[in-house]
Amino acid sequence: MIRLFRDVDGGPLCPDGSVVCIGAFDGLHRGHRALVCRAVERARALGLPAVALGFEPLPREFFAQGSPPPRLMPPRTKVEGLARLGVDVVGLLRFNRRFTAITAEEFVRRVLVGRLGAREVWVGPEFRFGHRRGGDLATLQREGAEHGFTAHEIEPVLVGGERVSSTRIRAALAAGDFEDAARLIGAPYAISGRVVRGRQLGRTLGFPTANLRFAGKTPALRGIYATWVHGVGDAPWPAVSSFGTRPTVDGIEPLLEAHLFDFDGDLYGRRICVEFVARLRDEEKYPDLPTLVAQMDRDAVMARRILQSTPSTQACA
Template sequence: MQVHRGIPEHADTPAVLTIGNFDGVHRGHQALLSLLTGKARALGLPAVVLTFEPHPREYFSPADAPARLASLREKLLLLQSAGVDRTYICRFDARLASQSAQSFIDDTLVRGLGVRHLFIGDDFRFGARRQGSFAMLQEAGVTHGFGVESMPTLCVDDERVSSSAVRNALLEDDLGHAARLLGRPYSIAGRVSHGDKLGRQLGFPTANIQMKHRRPALTGVYVVSVEGLAEERILGVANIGVRPTATARGRARLEVHLFEWSQNCYGAHIRVHFLHKLRSEQKFDSLDALRTQIALDSEAARQWFADRPAVGD
């Protein structure tokens, strides 16, 4: 998949296009992307996604913006796996926020991306003060010769599938429901970096994934499986949070203690699948108390897998 930063002045080829933030690439997104790629293949044109960075809500109200379900890199990997040919990342800034809906159609959709057919979600609005609508796009399609289709809402168990619904499920520790909305267990991917080696000192070495500036959508101690280190997934137990026992002002970090694994994995890009929550993150009175609890967590995770042997296959 080709990835482009910004919108070209003139498209080099017509495209079948969809627009959105695609946070988490949940089942609703997947259905939309299936329509996109199917139409693109039928027309012999590239399947193109236009997305925004940062998320518009992070731009307008950073303090109140929702936690991201996926980093930009994770989103791109998921879009690629869905069959997208090109993704354009448009910087959401003051210029874009003030751009009129008509200018967005003329400059971005028609001239910059060469839209031949457009798929949008049923709640899509665009342009300054969200003045652009589905009806406006239909009118533009008649003028400029491109088709416009709206993706109807996808529901699971009578609930509208959305990124907000996934976040709520994770917040309520309902990993099963989150997985149903996503079509897969919730996961976080990242590169293994050097930490402070505290886990090693406690007898439970961990693979550490720095969350950078990201606020995680879930926190606590979880049963996990990890891909990216071997042909089969490696089982383990993970803590995601600020590690209150180790530091007074910690940045969110994901630490995974891997079972049956002793090799160096620094620099590896791994994906951690969250399968079951064991407990919330807590502060312990001493490192000895923390060591005891980690041992209990590890045993509980091993028992969880033992009770569900197919999960570890």
């Protein structure tokens, strides 16, 4: 079972040592996977636990609290994905005002050495850390020589001649280019979570939905989509999904609502995964509910047509 910790200070978590990789890991794209898999490979070779070290909230979210940048996945999904890649320990350090004052050297001493007993540290290209981003790979290597660990940088992962990044994935999703997003991620873009109870308005309109919250984060998608839903039956289930704030009924919190075609059952509390296939349109505010229902009917017809010619290519966890 994977172990999760949030605090900079505390007792040693890996008394015999560890192999650590550090990153944001938002989206767990091909670059992240290359970094994590390298650390896991080295950890297995040394007989040590593999640690993925990140931050929550993400630094860019903390410094842009008024208009936080979109997230590709909520924290729980990130932890689950890291576990599937073979990570033994995940650190989602609390990124707050106090944390921003920690120097790079102090971070090494308190976290990498004090908590994790790092033997090797792996980072991605252009990695920076610590107060005012004052630390880099050279800092890690210098500190490692003093504290008994080595530090390494993986080669950049390129797609289309450019480095894979969460920024590129967000741009692809915003443009509705799910094929490009899948190339960058290494798998179709999908969101998983536990089905929660909503206002049940969709049921009264003839469109019952399975609803997923996005952990209070700003999602990278907004609109109406053709989707496959995993975790309902033996095979992916076709659906039309809305991701947004439901302006026609004065919604506030972003909510992913999946209407599963020809499905009759109770999904509350079930963990499902929604795989995005195609963007149908923007989210809009309609003058009344009948107008909204008429548009939902058109959306459903379009989504069914798209999914008939676009099979699912992913088995979501």
